[in-house]
Amino acid sequence: MPSQILPVTYHHRGTEAAAMLIKAEIERDDPTTSLLISSEYEDVEKAITNIKPVLSRTSSYNNNNITSPNDSPGLGNCYQQRRRRSASDNSLSSLSGSNGSGAASSAGGSRRHSFSKDVGRAAAETFLVTRLSFKLLRYLGVGYRWIVRFLALGCYSLLLLPGFIQVGCHYFFSSQVRRGIVYGDQPRNRLDLYFPKSSDGPKPVVAFITGGAWIIGYKAWGSLLGQQLSERDIIVACIDYRNFPQGTIKDMVKDASQGISFVCNNISEYGGDPDRIYLMGQSAGAHIAACTLLEQAIKETGEEESTTWSVSQIRAYFGLSGGIMDGEESLRQYSPEVLVQDPNTRHAVSLLPPIILFHGTADYSIPADASKNFANTLQRVGVRAESILYEGKTHTDLFLQDPMRGRKDDMFEDIVAIIHADDQEARAKDAVAPPRRRLVPEFMLKLARSISPF
Numbered sequence: 001m002p003s004q005i006l007p008v009t010y011h012h013r014g015t016e017a018a019a020m021l022i023k024a025e026i027e028r029d030d031p032t033t034s035l036l037i038s039s040e041y042e043d044v045e046k047a048i049t050n051i052k053p054v055l056s057r058t059s060s061y062n063n064n065n066i067t068s069p070n071d072s073p074g075l076g077n078c079y080q081q082r083r084r085r086s087a088s089d090n091s092l093s094s095l096s097g098s099n100g101s102g103a104a105s106s107a108g109g110s111r112r113h114s115f116s117k118d119v120g121r122a123a124a125e126t127f128l129v130t131r132l133s134f135k136l137l138r139y140l141g142v143g144y145r146w147i148v149r150f151l152a153l154g155c156y157s158l159l160l161l162p163g164f165i166q167v168g169c170h171y172f173f174s175s176q177v178r179r180g181i182v183y184g185d186q187p188r189n190r191l192d193l194y195f196p197k198s199s200d201g202p203k204p205v206v207a208f209i210t211g212g213a214w215i216i217g218y219k220a221w222g223s224l225l226g227q228q229l230s231e232r233d234i235i236v237a238c239i240d241y242r243n244f245p246q247g248t249i250k251d252m253v254k255d256a257s258q259g260i261s262f263v264c265n266n267i268s269e270y271g272g273d274p275d276r277i278y279l280m281g282q283s284a285g286a287h288i289a290a291c292t293l294l295e296q297a298i299k300e301t302g303e304e305e306s307t308t309w310s311v312s313q314i315r316a317y318f319g320l321s322g323g324i325m326d327g328e329e330s331l332r333q334y335s336p337e338v339l340v341q342d343p344n345t346r347h348a349v350s351l352l353p354p355i356i357l358f359h360g361t362a363d364y365s366i367p368a369d370a371s372k373n374f375a376n377t378l379q380r381v382g383v384r385a386e387s388i389l390y391e392g393k394t395h396t397d398l399f400l401q402d403p404m405r406g407r408k409d410d411m412f413e414d415i416v417a418i419i420h421a422d423d424q425e426a427r428a429k430d431a432v433a434p435p436r437r438r439l440v441p442e443f444m445l446k447l448a449r450s451i452s453p454f
Contacts, residue, residue, distance in 0.1 A: 128218070149453040159448035163224075163404040163439035171223040176230060178270075183262035184255065186242060191259055192219050193270055194226030194236040202273035204419050205235045207263045209256050209292075211283025211321075211399075217243050217252075222282075224403050228436065232416050233426060235272045237263045241288070249291070249334050256292040257309075264309040278419060279317045279353075282399055283366065286322025290336040293317055297348040298339075311351050318415060319357040321395050322374075323366045337374050340381050354384040356418065358411050360393025365454045388414060395454045401445050406438035 157164070171177055171192075178193045196203055206229060210221040222238035229236050239259030241252045260279065268274050281289030293314065299305040333339075340349050355378055357371035371387040378385035390398060390410060402409045420426040440448075 152451050152453040156448050156452050159444045159451075160400065160404065160440055162441075162444070163400075166439050167224050167227060170227050171220060174227075177223075177226070181262075183239070184258040186247075186251075186255060188240045188242045188246065189255060189258060190219065190240045191262065192223070192226065192238045192240075194223075194230040194238070195271065196230045196233045196235065198233065199271055202268065202276075203233055203235045203271055204276040204278065204423075205237065205263060205267050205272040205274075206278045206280050206318075206419070207237045207239060207260050209239055209241070209259075209279075209281040209285035209289040211281075211285045212243065214249065214252065214284045214288075215244050217241060217284060224400070228403060228412065229416070231436070232420075232430060232433065234416070234419060235267070235270065237267070239263075249288075252288050253291045253295060253334075256288050257296060260292065260296075260314075261309040264313045274313065276315055276419070277313055279314050280320065280415075281318075281322065282320040283395070284323065286319040287334075287336075289317065290319060290322065291334055293352065294336050294339055294345075294348070297351040298345055300351060301345075301348045311353060314353045316354045316356060316418060317352075318418075319355070319371065319374075320411075321359055321363055321366055321371075321398060322357065323370055337377050340378060340383070346381070349381050349383060352378075352383050355386075357385070357387040358390070358398065358414070359387060360390045360395065360398050362392050362397075363395045365395040394449065394452065396452055397449065401449055403436075404439040405442070405445055407435040409436070 171179070176195045176197065178195070180190045181193060183189050183191055208222045208225060210217050210219060212218060212221060217240075219238040219240035222236065226236035226238055237259070239256060241247075241255035241259070243252070247255070263272075264274065264277060267277065279289055279293060281287070293311060296307065296309070297311045299307050300310060339345055355375075357375050359366075359368040359371040361368050368387075368389055372389070375385045375387035388411075393402070398411050403412065416430060417427075420430060
């Protein structure tokens with residue numbers, strides 16, 4: 001089949017819409033999709049002619065009565081397929097240097113070694129984040145307007161730095177976080193777990209796929225969400241995955257599926273409730289998670305397909321500010337909205353859990369119509385789906401500024417209410433939960449919002 005070029009519009013506040021081209025190269029047995037980003041600026045166009053993965057899409061919900069996975073036949077068999085493979089980068093127990101004599105001195109040396117090791121890891125993570133940022137700039141090109149946007153990103157990050165420092169300290173040094181648990185064989189096949197302080201009984205679990213434009217996604221981007229949900233007695237698993245150019249969209253979906261499988265089959269060993277697992281994705285991660293969920297449903301309806309987890313193990317799917325993918329021919333394999341309308345996937349679609357999409361009406365990076373249209377499509381094919389819109393909220397308001405503002409956060413409270421809908425004791429605790437503390441002064445949040453490049 002000949003290659004096709006499909007236009008996708010990327011909306012950006014304060015500038016003209018930049019034109020993007022999506023080129024889908026379909027081979028006989030291994031279709032892959034490649035992303036070519038260009039704009040009206042010739043210098044940008046010349047700088048990035050060799051770029052590969054894909055653009056996005058998300059999901060939705062229409063009913064607060066979330067069906068328990070226990071109602072689905074054969075679910076017990078899924079739980080019996082447990083994978084026993086796990087490892088942790090930050091296991092500190094091996095650092096307790098006890099060699100018989102000199103216990104006090106050895107303990108002091110152990111603490112110093114532990115601290116040095118954590119600082120080393122923090123430096124390595126910081127280097128990775130910096131490298132990803134420059135990689136994004138290289139792919140976007142070096143045209144005048146892209147440079148302005150990159151500088152805006154730098155100023156935006158500096159304004160939110162007080163919040164990032166506090167979240168980073170919790171991420172690197174809190175005993176409630178286990179980083180770098182291995183779930184697969186690829187270099188980025190790691191996940192982080194965020195635990196509540198109390199360990200009284202199994203906890204509900206959120207498996208989270210972070211955003212990052214399919215280029216700079218990273219598990220640590222979910223650390224603020226993980227910290228705040230764990231304060232409400234919810235375990236959060238932030239799943240890392242290969243980005244372009246390490247992998248194509250097909251590889252990203254495969255990694256996400258492996259990470260979800262690990263959570264479904266092993267989370268009980270970490271204090272999670274395997275009957276209360278929720279899947280969540282943000283921005284590009286919402287598209288990847290939706291593709292993964294639908295691909296798994298299609299596998300379950302196919303003959304002789306071997307699976308390590310089931311969509312019936314997912315209580316609901318939350319899509320945060322997810323994108324849209326156009327193109328009914330070339331991109332159908334990675335367009336959930338197109339796939340759910342295919343008569344051949346009708347049975348697979350019937351297996352999908354309730355889908356809830358959250359979006360800000362002032363999102364210029366990914367317009368709210370993306371979630372509204374996908375929710376409407378899902379409802380037409382019989383999926384319980386709904387889009388929940390937040391007036392005047394931008395792409396980063398819902399995920400960064402509002403959580404850093406502290407106190408009441410509408411989207412956060414909506415998510416917690418759905419997760420705790422069947423738990424009367426948890427709802428009672430939520431009603432008296434203290435307001436979350438502010439991480440960044442209000443004037444800095446407002447200034448950051450005004451210069452945000454997203």
